[in-house]
Amino acid sequence: MSLWEYANPVRFLNLSARVLPVFWGLAVACLIVGLIWGFFFTPDDFRQGSTVKIIYLHVPSAMMAINAWVMMLVASLIWLVRRHHVSALAAKAAAPVGVVMTLIALFTGAIWGQPMWGTWWAWDPRLTSFLILFLFYLGYIALWEAIEDPDTAADLTSVLCLVGSVFAVLSRYAVNFWNQGLHQGASLSLDKEENVADVFYIPLLVCIAGFVLLFIALVLYRTGTEIRLRRTRALQAREGRA
Amino acid sequence: MVLEVRDLSVERGGIPVLTGLSFDLAAGQALILRGPNGAGKTTLLRTLAGLQPALCGEISGTQETIAYSGHSDGLKAMLTVAENLTFWAEVFGQKGIDRAMKAYALEPLAERLAGTLSAGQKRRLGLARLLVTARPIWMLDEPTVSLDTQAVAQFAQAAQAHLMSGGAALIATHIDLGLEAQVLDVAPYRARLDAKAGASDEAFL
Amino acid sequence: MKALLIRDLKLAFRAGGGFGLGLAFFLIVTVLVPFGVGPQSELLARIASGILWLGALLACLLSLDRLLALDWEDGTLDLLATSPLPLEAALSTKALAHWLTTGLPLVLASPVLGILLNLPGAGYFWLVISLLLGTPALSVIGIFGAALTVGVKRGGLLLSLLVLPLYVPTLIFGAEAARRGAAELDPTTPLLMLAGITAGTIAVMPFASAAALRVNLR
Numbered sequence: 001m002s003l004w005e006y007a008n009p010v011r012f013l014n015l016s017a018r019v020l021p022v023f024w025g026l027a028v029a030c031l032i033v034g035l036i037w038g039f040f041f042t043p044d045d046f047r048q049g050s051t052v053k054i055i056y057l058h059v060p061s062a063m064m065a066i067n068a069w070v071m072m073l074v075a076s077l078i079w080l081v082r083r084h085h086v087s088a089l090a091a092k093a094a095a096p097v098g099v100v101m102t103l104i105a106l107f108t109g110a111i112w113g114q115p116m117w118g119t120w121w122a123w124d125p126r127l128t129s130f131l132i133l134f135l136f137y138l139g140y141i142a143l144w145e146a147i148e149d150p151d152t153a154a155d156l157t158s159v160l161c162l163v164g165s166v167f168a169v170l171s172r173y174a175v176n177f178w179n180q181g182l183h184q185g186a187s188l189s190l191d192k193e194e195n196v197a198d199v200f201y202i203p204l205l206v207c208i209a210g211f212v213l214l215f216i217a218l219v220l221y222r223t224g225t226e227i228r229l230r231r232t233r234a235l236q237a238r239e240g241r242a
Numbered sequence: 243m244v245l246e247v248r249d250l251s252v253e254r255g256g257i258p259v260l261t262g263l264s265f266d267l268a269a270g271q272a273l274i275l276r277g278p279n280g281a282g283k284t285t286l287l288r289t290l291a292g293l294q295p296a297l298c299g300e301i302s303g304t305q306e307t308i309a310y311s312g313h314s315d316g317l318k319a320m321l322t323v324a325e326n327l328t329f330w331a332e333v334f335g336q337k338g339i340d341r342a343m344k345a346y347a348l349e350p351l352a353e354r355l356a357g358t359l360s361a362g363q364k365r366r367l368g369l370a371r372l373l374v375t376a377r378p379i380w381m382l383d384e385p386t387v388s389l390d391t392q393a394v395a396q397f398a399q400a401a402q403a404h405l406m407s408g409g410a411a412l413i414a415t416h417i418d419l420g421l422e423a424q425v426l427d428v429a430p431y432r433a434r435l436d437a438k439a440g441a442s443d444e445a446f447l
Numbered sequence: 448m449k450a451l452l453i454r455d456l457k458l459a460f461r462a463g464g465g466f467g468l469g470l471a472f473f474l475i476v477t478v479l480v481p482f483g484v485g486p487q488s489e490l491l492a493r494i495a496s497g498i499l500w501l502g503a504l505l506a507c508l509l510s511l512d513r514l515l516a517l518d519w520e521d522g523t524l525d526l527l528a529t530s531p532l533p534l535e536a537a538l539s540t541k542a543l544a545h546w547l548t549t550g551l552p553l554v555l556a557s558p559v560l561g562i563l564l565n566l567p568g569a570g571y572f573w574l575v576i577s578l579l580l581g582t583p584a585l586s587v588i589g590i591f592g593a594a595l596t597v598g599v600k601r602g603g604l605l606l607s608l609l610v611l612p613l614y615v616p617t618l619i620f621g622a623e624a625a626r627r628g629a630a631e632l633d634p635t636t637p638l639l640m641l642a643g644i645t646a647g648t649i650a651v652m653p654f655a656s657a658a659a660l661r662v663n664l665r
Contacts, residue, residue, distance in 0.1 A: 009446050085445055135612040142608050146599045151256050151442050155662040156595050160609065163591065163655050167613045170644065174616040177640070178623060227446065234443040237257050291529050294665035310529040314522030320461040321454070332450030333530045371526075 007084035009227045016220045023217035030210030038203040054112045056204060060211035062105035065133060068098030068215065072140070073165050076158035086223065088154035089230065091161065092144055093222035097215060099137045106130055125176045132171050136164050150230060243303065244269050244410050245290075245379055250299030251433065252282060252289040256442040258297055258433035259285050265426060267379070267410045272401065272423035275414040281428050283414040287381050288312070290412065297441065309377035311385060315368025319357025323348055323367055326356050331374035342373035345400045346393070361388040369397055373404075380404065380411040386419070394419070448532065448540045455544035465513060469506040469549045470556055476502040477560040488565045495564035496574055496625035502560070503553045503578055504585060504614055510549050511589040511610065512596070512603040514541065515660070519597045528664055534657040542583075542590045542653070550582030566629060573628020577641060581621035584645040587652045588613050594659040616644055 006012050038056035075091035078084060109127060110120045121127065143160055147153035245267040252260050259282035267273055275283045289296050291310040317326050327339040327348075343349050346366040351359065356367060365388050372380055380401070386394050398419045401411055405421070413419070459466040480498050481491060518524045527537050557578055558571050566574065592610035596602035624637040 085443075132612055132615055135608075139609040139612060142605055143595065146596070146602065146605050149255055152598070152662055152665075156659055159655055159659050159662070160595060163652075164613070167616065170616040171612070171619075174619040174640075177637070178619045230443060231446040234446045237255070237443070238447075288665075293525060293528055306531060308529055310526065312522055312525055314520075314525075316518075316521055316523040316526040318454070318458055318521070318523075320458055325454075325457070329450050329454045330526070330530075333527070333532055335531060375530075 004082070004084070007082070007086050009086055009231070012086045013224055013227060016224055020217060020220055020224075023213055023220065027210055027213035027217050030206055030213055034203050034206030034208075034210050038200070038207060042199050042203060049115075051112060051115050052200070054108050055200065056207045058105060058108040058112060059204060060208045061101045061108065062130070063208060064211050064215050065098055065101040065105050065130065067212075068094050068101060069133065069136070069165070069168070071219075072098065072161055076161040079154055080158050080162075085154075085230065086227065088158065089226040090219060090223045091157070092154075093226050094215075094219045095137060095141050095144070097218045097222070099134065099141065101211075101215070102130060102134045102137060106134065123179060125172075125179045128175045128179070129172050132175070133168060136168055140164065150233070243267065244307070245303040245412070246300070247290070248300040250286075250289070250301060251297035252285050252294075253297045253441060254282070254285045258441050260428055260431045261297075261433045263299070263428070263431050267412065269378070269408045269410055270405050272405055272411040272413065272421050274419075274421075274423045274425045275412065275428060276416070276425055277428040281432065283428060284312075284383050286428065287383050287412065287414060291381050304379070307377055307379045308381055309372045309375040309379065310381045311368060311372060312383050313387075315364055315371070317356045317364060317367060320355060322353050322355055323359070324352040326367060327370060327374055330371045334375040334377070336374055336376050339370075339374050342370040345373055345403075346370045346396050362390055362393055365389055366393055366396070369400070373400065378409045380409065380413070382411065382413045382415075384414055384416075386415060386417050448536055451527075451532070451537060451540045452544050455541060456547065459544065459548040465510055466548050467552075469510050470552050472509055473502045473506040473553055473556060474560065476505060477563055480564070492565040492567055492629075495561060495566040496570055496629050497622045498564060499557050499560060499566070499574060500578070500581075500618060500622040500625060503550075503557065503582060504618055506553055507549055507582065507585040507589060508607055508610060508614075510545065511593050512606050514545055514590060515593040515597045516602070519663075524597075524660070524664060528661070534660055535653045538590055538594065538656045538660065539587075539649075539653045542586045545590065546583050546586040550578075550586055554578040554582060567631075569631045570625060570629030573634050573638075574625045577621045577624040577628070577634070577638060580638065580641050580645055581617050584617045584641075584648045585614065587645075587648045588617070591652050591656040591659065594656040594663065597660065598663040617641065620644065 006015055035056055039053050042053070044050045044052070072091040072094050075087045075094070079088040079091065106127075109130075113122065114120050140157055140160060143157050144153050147156060243266045247266070248264050250260070250263040251258055252263075263286070265273065275286065277283055285294075287310070288294050290301060290304060291308050292304060293310070316330075318329075321329070324339065324343070327342060331337065331339055343352065346369060348363075348367060348370055351363060351367075356364065359367065365385075369385060372382075385397060389397065394417065398421060401413075401419065401421055405411065411423075413423075477498065480494075480502075484490060484494070515524065518527070528534060554575060557574055561571055561574060589610055592606045592613070595609060596606045599605055620637045620641040624634040624641060627634040627637065
């Protein structure tokens with residue numbers, strides 16, 4: 001029994017029906033525990049006060065924003081090489097989730113940045129990269145929506161995802177270069193992970209686990225929806241010609 | 243045999259249209275495709291021309307030998323008749339468009355912009371393109387649309403000459419061209435829906 | 448390939464081919480900017496190189512959706528795909544034609560428009576060099592977007608949405624090189640990066656474009 005067995009849509013649906021409740025349950029549990037622990041049972045930071053607590057939303061969502069794109073890239077490659085429909089549909093299903101994660105990261109970042117830096121937005125390399133990532137997501141989703149034939153759409157979006165990934169990485173370096181080029185030695189450092197103390201660290205890990213599980217559950221659920229849509233379409237196409 | 247097709251299935255929009263097609267085409271032979279609208283003649287020709295992948299089956303002999311002509315002629319309105327033809331001749335690595343101009347009586351129109359031609363004249367120019375490609379196998383999708391009787395005769399004559407010189411042709415048409423040709427009715431090959439023909443979306447059923 | 452290049456150039460120069468539209472658009476953008484930001488010379492001098500780069504990029508974008516769509520509509524792409532010319536070569540040639548009719552005129556016009564925006568004297572040379580190095584990448588990346596959206600009716604807006612994020616690295620390095628040149632700093636690093644991106648895209652993008660076009664043709 002190989003992993004590819006689950007590339008069959010029907011088998012995938014059966015499996016995901018069995019594991020979905022588990023993922024939903026674990027995701028909700030982790031998020032409740034992590035967020036409550038993080039918000040109410042950790043001390044205020046001596047420099048940043050209580051604003052630091054937004055880290056429990058900001059960091060996990062930012063991580064998932066990038067991971068979702070990586071997952072889409074892998075799924076696109078699998079579709080292009082092995083032509084498993086579930087893979088293409090999973091990439092399609094992950095994109096809106098990735099967009100929401102990116103938006104959460106951007107908004108919580110702005111809310112955090114306001115009291116810390118005195119501004120909602122700065123053209124810091126990291127912030128800018130996320131904005132660009134957001135644009136890539138929008139283009140990817142728009143292309144899926146624009147093309148009627150599902151296989152053509154899957155092929156084209158996969159190619160876009162591949163090319164987009166290369167350009168996203170290029171943009172990341174370009175943006176780094178660009179901002180240093182503008183004002184030497186930016187005063188705002190966003191490297192949080194290094195200066196996070198242990199008290200904050202464990203609930204953060206729980207929250208990250210919660211976001212990962214939530215992402216998996218959402219993608220499984222949405223992929224199931226996409227599979228059923230394709231099934232409806234396949235049946236209708238045959239009905240029309242019978 | 244210049245073209246061999248074995249057990250071919252073709253699809254449109256992820257759904258099989260024709261299955262189990264097998265035929266041969268020898269040098270000097272023509273094959274007329276017939277069948278009602280929507281039977282899959284265009285899809286078959288596009289598949290054979292390599293524009294879309296076959297669902298299953300084998301096609302051999304189509305490597306760099308096909309001159310395809312579809313519903314549109316690939317003409318540029320802002321180029322003259324001669325320029326349009328010369329362009330395609332050069333793309334196919336050929337020189338000289340005189341023979342093609344003559345075969346379809348296009349000489350008087352040589353300096354006209356293609357955009358100012360009538361539909362029938364455009365079609366003649368599109369068919370003349372086949373002659374400048376110097377490819378042995380013609381694959382034509384409804385070549386006589388909007389042609390008058392005289393132009394149809396010109397086409398039949400050009401096709402006859404092509405066959406005589408060792409070429410082959412696969413033509414989807416409803417008109418009797420007066421060519422000596424086999425006829426292939428595609429209707430019996432219509433794909434059955436319950437068949438496991440290898441359609442892209444079968445996995446979802 | 449030569450035949451295709453000549454044909455595309457001819458088509459661009461004849462009536463309705465759209466040659467010069469990009470240039471006119473570039474001029475209008477440049478004229479409108481001072482209305483938007485105010486006529487102060489120092490301010491304009493500081494943003495001139497960036498504005499000119501942005502204007503060139505948008506002018507390039509403007510002509511992209513006709514690049515393949517016209518050949519798609521009249522069946523030329525089907526016939527090209529069955530011709531001895533590989534699609535990769537055909538698309539590279541079309542990108543070259545696009546650059547010659549859109550990118551190159553923009554490069555040549557940029558110093559004149561630089562005067563309108565008070566570009567400092569040291570900036571002209573580097574502006575032209577950076578545009579010369581960067582605009583080919585804009586054409587090559589653009590044709591990828593055009594190949595993706597060729598089957599979409601009214602794909603112009605979608606094309607912009609897909610292509611603009613891909614333009615980010617080129618814009619950043621190109622505008623940075625021009626800006627450094629204008630500020631009498633050393634523009635070597637961004638210029639090298641820009642040249643690298645252009646070389647890389649010219650080498651690789653035609654394959655992605657041809658793959659996308661093949662999917663659309665089927």
